[in-house]
Amino acid sequence: MSKKDKATIHDIANKLGITASTVSRALNNHPRISARTKELVHEAAKEINYKPNSFAVALRNGRSRLIGIIIPTVNRNFFSSIVRGIEEYANQHDYRVVITQSYDNYEKEKQTVNALIDAQVDGIMVSLGKNTTALTHFKKAIERGIPLVFFDRVAEELPVSQVVIDDFQAAFQMTEHLIQQGYRRIAHFNSPMKINIFQERLRGYRQALENYGLKVDPELILYSNLQLEDGRESVASLLNQGIPFDAIFSASDYSIVGALQELKKNGIKVPEAVGLAGFGNEPFTEFTDPPLSTVDQVSIPMGQSVAKMFFDLLESEEKSLPIQKVMLRPKVIFRKSTQKIASNPVAKIAPATPF
Amino acid sequence: MSKKDKATIHDIANKLGITASTVSRALNNHPRISARTKELVHEAAKEINYKPNSFAVALRNGRSRLIGIIIPTVNRNFFSSIVRGIEEYANQHDYRVVITQSYDNYEKEKQTVNALIDAQVDGIMVSLGKNTTALTHFKKAIERGIPLVFFDRVAEELPVSQVVIDDFQAAFQMTEHLIQQGYRRIAHFNSPMKINIFQERLRGYRQALENYGLKVDPELILYSNLQLEDGRESVASLLNQGIPFDAIFSASDYSIVGALQELKKNGIKVPEAVGLAGFGNEPFTEFTDPPLSTVDQVSIPMGQSVAKMFFDLLESEEKSLPIQKVMLRPKVIFRKSTQKIASNPVAKIAPATPF
DNA sequence: GAATTGTGCGCAATCGATTGCATTTAATGG
DNA sequence: CCATTAAATGCAATCGATTGCGCACAATTC
Numbered sequence: 115m116s117k118k119d120k121a122t123i124h125d126i127a128n129k130l131g132i133t134a135s136t137v138s139r140a141l142n143n144h145p146r147i148s149a150r151t152k153e154l155v156h157e158a159a160k161e162i163n164y165k166p167n168s169f170a171v172a173l174r175n176g177r178s179r180l181i182g183i184i185i186p187t188v189n190r191n192f193f194s195s196i197v198r199g200i201e202e203y204a205n206q207h208d209y210r211v212v213i214t215q216s217y218d219n220y221e222k223e224k225q226t227v228n229a230l231i232d233a234q235v236d237g238i239m240v241s242l243g244k245n246t247t248a249l250t251h252f253k254k255a256i257e258r259g260i261p262l263v264f265f266d267r268v269a270e271e272l273p274v275s276q277v278v279i280d281d282f283q284a285a286f287q288m289t290e291h292l293i294q295q296g297y298r299r300i301a302h303f304n305s306p307m308k309i310n311i312f313q314e315r316l317r318g319y320r321q322a323l324e325n326y327g328l329k330v331d332p333e334l335i336l337y338s339n340l341q342l343e344d345g346r347e348s349v350a351s352l353l354n355q356g357i358p359f360d361a362i363f364s365a366s367d368y369s370i371v372g373a374l375q376e377l378k379k380n381g382i383k384v385p386e387a388v389g390l391a392g393f394g395n396e397p398f399t400e401f402t403d404p405p406l407s408t409v410d411q412v413s414i415p416m417g418q419s420v421a422k423m424f425f426d427l428l429e430s431e432e433k434s435l436p437i438q439k440v441m442l443r444p445k446v447i448f449r450k451s452t453q454k455i456a457s458n459p460v461a462k463i464a465p466a467t468p469f
Numbered sequence: 470m471s472k473k474d475k476a477t478i479h480d481i482a483n484k485l486g487i488t489a490s491t492v493s494r495a496l497n498n499h500p501r502i503s504a505r506t507k508e509l510v511h512e513a514a515k516e517i518n519y520k521p522n523s524f525a526v527a528l529r530n531g532r533s534r535l536i537g538i539i540i541p542t543v544n545r546n547f548f549s550s551i552v553r554g555i556e557e558y559a560n561q562h563d564y565r566v567v568i569t570q571s572y573d574n575y576e577k578e579k580q581t582v583n584a585l586i587d588a589q590v591d592g593i594m595v596s597l598g599k600n601t602t603a604l605t606h607f608k609k610a611i612e613r614g615i616p617l618v619f620f621d622r623v624a625e626e627l628p629v630s631q632v633v634i635d636d637f638q639a640a641f642q643m644t645e646h647l648i649q650q651g652y653r654r655i656a657h658f659n660s661p662m663k664i665n666i667f668q669e670r671l672r673g674y675r676q677a678l679e680n681y682g683l684k685v686d687p688e689l690i691l692y693s694n695l696q697l698e699d700g701r702e703s704v705a706s707l708l709n710q711g712i713p714f715d716a717i718f719s720a721s722d723y724s725i726v727g728a729l730q731e732l733k734k735n736g737i738k739v740p741e742a743v744g745l746a747g748f749g750n751e752p753f754t755e756f757t758d759p760p761l762s763t764v765d766q767v768s769i770p771m772g773q774s775v776a777k778m779f780f781d782l783l784e785s786e787e788k789s790l791p792i793q794k795v796m797l798r799p800k801v802i803f804r805k806s807t808q809k810i811a812s813n814p815v816a817k818i819a820p821a822t823p824f
Numbered sequence: 825g826a827a828t829t830g831t832g833c834g835c836a837a838t839c840g841a842t843t844g845c846a847t848t849t850a851a852t853g854g
Numbered sequence: 855c856c857a858t859t860a861a862a863t864g865c866a867a868t869c870g871a872t873t874g875c876g877c878a879c880a881a882t883t884c
Contacts, residue, residue: 120840122839122840122841123840123841123842124840124841132863132864133863133864133865134840134841134842135841135842135843135863135864135865135866136862136863136864137841138840138841138842138843139842139843139863141841142842144843146861146862146863147862147863148861148862148863151862151863165587166840166841167528167589167839167840167841168587168588168589169524169525169527169528169533169589169839169840170524170528170839170840170841170842170869171840171841171842172524172869173522173524173525173528173839173840173841173868173869173870173871174840174841174842174843174868174869175841175842175869176869178524187549188543188544188549188552188568189543189544189546189549189550191544194542194543194544194549195544197543198570201569201570205584210567210584210588211567212565212566212567212568213543213567213568215553215556229560229565232520232523233523233565234522234523234524342756371756374756375756378758397753398752398753398756401697401726401730401753401756401757402756402757402758403733403757403758475870477869477870477871478870478871478872479870479871487833487834488833488834488835489834489870489871489872490833490834490835490836490871490872490873491832491833491834492871493870493871493872493873494833494872494873496871497872499873501830501831501832501833502831502832502833503831503832503833506832506833521870521871522869522870522871524869524870524871525839525869525870525871525872526870526871526872527839528838528839528840528841528869528870528871529838529839529870529871529872529873530839530871530872531839
């Protein structure tokens with residue numbers, strides 16, 4: 115309405131009786147500009163509230179100072195915390211962040227990648243959708259020379275840097291914990307998807323059983339989409355088929371809550387008759403009755419790690435692009451839902467194990 | 470690395486032996502360009518995979534096709550659902566969305582607004598932070614002629630369009646429900662913040678009590694930050710002081726979960742001895758034991774409503790800017806936590822009441 | 825057949841910032 | 855005091871797309 119016209123370097127130039135070139139150089143601290151002029155320019159800039167036009171800069175320099183994040187959904191504690199970590203780091207470096215959601219939908223993910231490329235982001239950080247199999251859309255970005263970093267849900271086939279947590283270790287520790295508590299017929303809920311995180315969790319589960327001389331019973335491994343309803347159904351299925359079990363380790367917090375509800379409905383006591391452990395440390399795992407043991411995916415450190423890796427990559431660009439892989443140590447949290455041994459009624463949190 | 474050079478209209482022009490002007494006009498369906506030429510241009514564009522350079526367009530047109538969203542945090546079902554609604558609508562209109570979080574921090578909110586203005590977004594949609602009092606940062610946007618739309622947490626003092634839910638009605642209905650269930654000493658948890666939503670919820674609570682001839686007891690109205698811990702403390706405080714109560718209606722789901730935990734700890738039965746009702750319909754309210762009655766804030770319709778209002782505003786721009794206020798009807802959800810009367814064990818959901 | 829109206833397209837400026845290549849001015853040398 | 859060099863700035867092109875104006879040529883009118 116009123117002062118809709120933004121100040122430009124030309125306004126500064128006119129004000130001072132010099133040219134825009136000089137103003138530009140002064141603002142960019144060019145060595146061939148006198149200290150006095152720089153001073154004047156900065157003053158004038160402040161006075162008329164000059165802000166560089168980001169589009170002009172982007173057009174001229176070919177760098178947008180925009181980075182894209184692709185995550186399955188923002189509505190998960192884990193992802194939103196990561197985003198927060200990235201955002202803070204990026205803002206400090208004067209970059210803006212575009213958050214996009216794939217909703218675990220392959221088509222949407224493809225569109226999103228293309229949209230980001232068209233938007234000319236300077237780089238993309240991705241956590242893959244559950245249903246993503248083909249990766250051509252990312253190859254396109256790589257060909258374009260757009261830096262790429264994967265986190266959590268990654269694709270091993272692509273030559274890109276990545277940050278993950280040690281899902282194997284976490285699953286191993288949780289399963290081990292269940293065994294040590296005295297549970298013997300431990301069921302496992304997992305996803306049929308071919309994503310690293312689920313496969314690693316399964317591997318950890320198996321390894322723990324084997325290490326303790328327990329048989330891995332295929333009947334006890336149930337595949338589903340790991341939502342709340344899936345958890346209920348999986349438990350119902352076990353009960354209906356009369357398959358005995360005394361604990362469940364789920365690769366997702368959601369399905370373990372479903373399991374809890376179904377068990378309660380059938381009058382089965384947790385943790386006395388059946389122990390329950392989830393994965394993800396969603397906030398609600400603390401609110402259930404009993405509170406659920408779970409795995410914290412150290413989202414904040416992951417966000418920072420991703421951002422740092424990314425900006426390292428940005429700067430090293432045009433030179434060699436060393437592919438980095440960082441694996442963070444998750445935190446296994448033991449709560450009441452796995453306390454068959456009632457020795458220690460206080461929930462305890464595993465200390466951050468050093469690397 | 471390889472085809473890093475993006476195709477431009479000049480490439481198309483060269484290919485066809487015409488000028489960039491013609492190409493531009495052909496792509497924009499200018500009436501003075503022949504059908505034949507348009508056809509050729511479109512073909513060529515497809516062939517060399519031409520994508521307009523958004524910065525050049527933005528620079529030239531002064532419109533960025535970017536809109537900013539400011540919300541307290543993305544990690545709340547309510548907000549992320551709204552974002553989703555907005556995003557879908559915006560993408561259909563070929564706009565991109567920048568999501569930013571204020572973390573309920575006034576300073577951060579100010580910075581964010583400025584950052585968005587500097588990024589030259591074409592408009593901003595905001596849900597205010599809890600601690601926002603001054604509104605000068607928004608006035609700046611208004612002066613700049615940047616369309617603004619508020620939702621949920623709004624400021625009445627500013628001449629901008631807004632979408633809210635009927636917090637008063639929802640609070641009234643929930644309190645009424647508690648009364649009808651037979652609860653008489655109904656406590657209320659609220660925030661000391663001067664935000665519309667909290668004040669309206671308080672008003673609804675009082676009105677219901679009055680309508681049913683119940684006294685509004687100041688001792689029963691507790692102010693806090695409404696987090697989980699606050700809920701525990703509020704209950705503890707009531708118990709310690711020996712203030713009798715047989716129900717709690719909280720303006721937040723988080724504090725009602727805290728209340729539930731504290732009551733359980735003291736062996737007080739819910740819903741038999743004390744009824745509990747929250748606000749927000751966070752997913753975890755379904756997972757607690759017993760499941761909690763709460764208010765669904767119809768986030769999806771709100772997102773759509775906000776987006777629609779916003780784009781209407783964008784188009785009507787330069788003309789009159791009628792200020793619109795939309796008030797959506799929330800859904801009151803009755804679950805087990807308020808079922809003093811055990812007549813109906815099945816959780817029932819209030820039908821969407823028509824306006 | 826000359827004048828008028830349309831149609832299809834090119835020229836060149838523009839958006840705001842950057843930058844290679846002058847050009848001007850000041851400082852230094854002989 | 856004039857030449858040489860360094861220091862400080864200006865000129866003009868550029869990034870890619872858009873658009874007012876104008877120029878050809880064709881179609882229409884009387």
